[in-house]
Amino acid sequence: MSNFESLATRAVEATPPALSKAVRGLSDKTIAWVFIAPTIILLLAINIFPLIWTIYLSFTNYAANRPNRPITNVGLKWYRDILGSPEVWAAMQATAHFVFWTILFQTLIGFGLAYLIDRKFRGHAFWTTIILIPMMLSPAVVGNFWKFLYQPQIGLFNYAVSFFTGIDPSSFEMLGSVKLAPWAIVIVDTWMWTPYVMLICLAGLRSIPGYIYEAAEVDRASKWRQFWSITLPMALPFIMLAVLFRGIENFKMFDMVVLLTGGGPGSTTELASITLKRQAFEAYRTGYSSAFAIILFVAVFGLANIYVRTLNRVKQR
Amino acid sequence: MAEVSIKNISKRFKSVMAVSSLSLDIADGEFVVLLGPTGAGKTTTLRLVAGLEKPDEGEITIGGQGMAGLAPSARDVAFVFQQYSLYPHLSVFDNLAFPLRSPARRIPENEVKERVNQVAELLRIPHKLANRSTQLSGGEMQRVAIGRALVRQPSIYLMDEPLSSLDAKLRADLRLELKRIQEELGATILYVTHDQIEAMTMANRIGVINEGSLIQLGSPRDIYENPQSIYVAQRLGQPQINLLPAGLLPSGKLPAGTQTIGARTEHFDIQKKPNGEASVDWIEHLGDQNRLHVNLGERRITTLIAPDSNLKSGDRVALKLVRPLCFSASGERLG
Numbered sequence: 078m079s080n081f082e083s084l085a086t087r088a089v090e091a092t093p094p095a096l097s098k099a100v101r102g103l104s105d106k107t108i109a110w111v112f113i114a115p116t117i118i119l120l121l122a123i124n125i126f127p128l129i130w131t132i133y134l135s136f137t138n139y140a141a142n143r144p145n146r147p148i149t150n151v152g153l154k155w156y157r158d159i160l161g162s163p164e165v166w167a168a169m170q171a172t173a174h175f176v177f178w179t180i181l182f183q184t185l186i187g188f189g190l191a192y193l194i195d196r197k198f199r200g201h202a203f204w205t206t207i208i209l210i211p212m213m214l215s216p217a218v219v220g221n222f223w224k225f226l227y228q229p230q231i232g233l234f235n236y237a238v239s240f241f242t243g244i245d246p247s248s249f250e251m252l253g254s255v256k257l258a259p260w261a262i263v264i265v266d267t268w269m270w271t272p273y274v275m276l277i278c279l280a281g282l283r284s285i286p287g288y289i290y291e292a293a294e295v296d297r298a299s300k301w302r303q304f305w306s307i308t309l310p311m312a313l314p315f316i317m318l319a320v321l322f323r324g325i326e327n328f329k330m331f332d333m334v335v336l337l338t339g340g341g342p343g344s345t346t347e348l349a350s351i352t353l354k355r356q357a358f359e360a361y362r363t364g365y366s367s368a369f370a371i372i373l374f375v376a377v378f379g380l381a382n383i384y385v386r387t388l389n390r391v392k393q394r
Numbered sequence: 395m396a397e398v399s400i401k402n403i404s405k406r407f408k409s410v411m412a413v414s415s416l417s418l419d420i421a422d423g424e425f426v427v428l429l430g431p432t433g434a435g436k437t438t439t440l441r442l443v444a445g446l447e448k449p450d451e452g453e454i455t456i457g458g459q460g461m462a463g464l465a466p467s468a469r470d471v472a473f474v475f476q477q478y479s480l481y482p483h484l485s486v487f488d489n490l491a492f493p494l495r496s497p498a499r500r501i502p503e504n505e506v507k508e509r510v511n512q513v514a515e516l517l518r519i520p521h522k523l524a525n526r527s528t529q530l531s532g533g534e535m536q537r538v539a540i541g542r543a544l545v546r547q548p549s550i551y552l553m554d555e556p557l558s559s560l561d562a563k564l565r566a567d568l569r570l571e572l573k574r575i576q577e578e579l580g581a582t583i584l585y586v587t588h589d590q591i592e593a594m595t596m597a598n599r600i601g602v603i604n605e606g607s608l609i610q611l612g613s614p615r616d617i618y619e620n621p622q623s624i625y626v627a628q629r630l631g632q633p634q635i636n637l638l639p640a641g642l643l644p645s646g647k648l649p650a651g652t653q654t655i656g657a658r659t660e661h662f663d664i665q666k667k668p669n670g671e672a673s674v675d676w677i678e679h680l681g682d683q684n685r686l687h688v689n690l691g692e693r694r695i696t697t698l699i700a701p702d703s704n705l706k707s708g709d710r711v712a713l714k715l716v717r718p719l720c721f722s723a724s725g726e727r728l729g
Contacts, residue, residue, distance in 0.1 A: 289479050
């Protein structure tokens, strides 16, 4: 018994007395607010306020280069103009082409690479790092050096194509041709971001426990069947997540494409974000571009929302 | 069903000898349990039979057929893993049907349905067939995992601690069911566990494993009553066998060379005596039985007593041993 007593006494002595309210001064709730306030203020200042301001401007004739002009309410005029504008629809088509093909290629190649790397062969860590390099570069750097790679006279890309197909390297211009330019930007983006998709897919594949494959093997499932009934369904949420990230990113793609083609030739690679920038900061149609920005935002936000819901359904299976 | 024979198999993982020249024959329809602590090589033995690992030496035959070099899918075995290895995106029905739908088997769909329903009936989960496998409780998941083995009707069922991740009550229920199913089907089962109750209640024969070697093989009763070494004696019986130096307690005539005496509850004769050499330290009341902890000098002896015994903490008692188990200095059983 004395043992227990001394233990209890020691425990009591070792416990510091509770801090009195006066010492703490602030209540838990106040402290919580103090900690999150800076984030909330920053968010309000640089995210929420501009968003609301943009919504307001989208109903006015405001132009940033003529700040002294009286602001008048134009109602839904800009929205009607935008949805009826062939220029905007061309930009949307270019964007859709870019987003669709980059996602398709990146998912297929990225998942394929992840599947190969997952086999844990000798030096797989080294190869993973090598594959990840493009993703670590700045889009500005990538845009600039692919411009050189695509050079018809000195470009390595044209040379490589000619080496494998025998076509004269200066007979085609990846960035200068109306037909090829939309594919040129797809190739660069795929080159740059496939590693990212691979990384997420790899995480998905690594999350599948090995004993499930062993169980399947004992159950006489062929490698083919194991892939379709275990690997793919179990990695699917990860693949979908990668598609979501890449989809949102590429919907607002700007920097790399501006550096590569500047939207040309003509406006074949003029993505929605490039059109938006031109309207806002070259034509200074601030009201119009605000409305355009809101339309793009609602489109991405809506699509992403529907997608996330599907993703959650898949995950719950 | 078929008999399985394991001859002198060895398996080494880098510097660890997981299984060393282990031999075991399992008769058709027999339930053999490999019992041993974690890392004793039980699971490796099972995986060797399944073909999930390749033996470094020795051979395995199933139904008289050599298994060397055959992939798991080519051996007619079913494996139940310790983790619920269900296919998470499939329904319970599809999980159970998975092995039957292998293109290698080509079983018509109506027969698949029939067999899945039969097994579901056997495991008492027919109302769960439409559920997603992730919507099941632990016990149900493991039933499905066992069911996935049962639909196959293979030569041998290999089970790797299938009940260890369940709670005590479910474990007791499934233990009984598994034994019932095994007897109904006449299934040959090689079962691995570290739980002595599972081994005692289900096995036709128990093989006690230590450091990759089979130390003793026999019926549960035989292993319990006639352990050939201290190691085996310690594996069975609750509370664990008391090991005492020879001569500490009056015990009648002992075989020559006895160094250690092993005494379970049935080997003690305990009398309340005011000048007894031992004192009762503590009594644990477990309801149907009481656990008695006795201090004998420096040593502590744990045994069972009847709940109606009038002993209480602090009482002096005299201990006598009745035909205890005797072991030599090296831990071998004597006489």
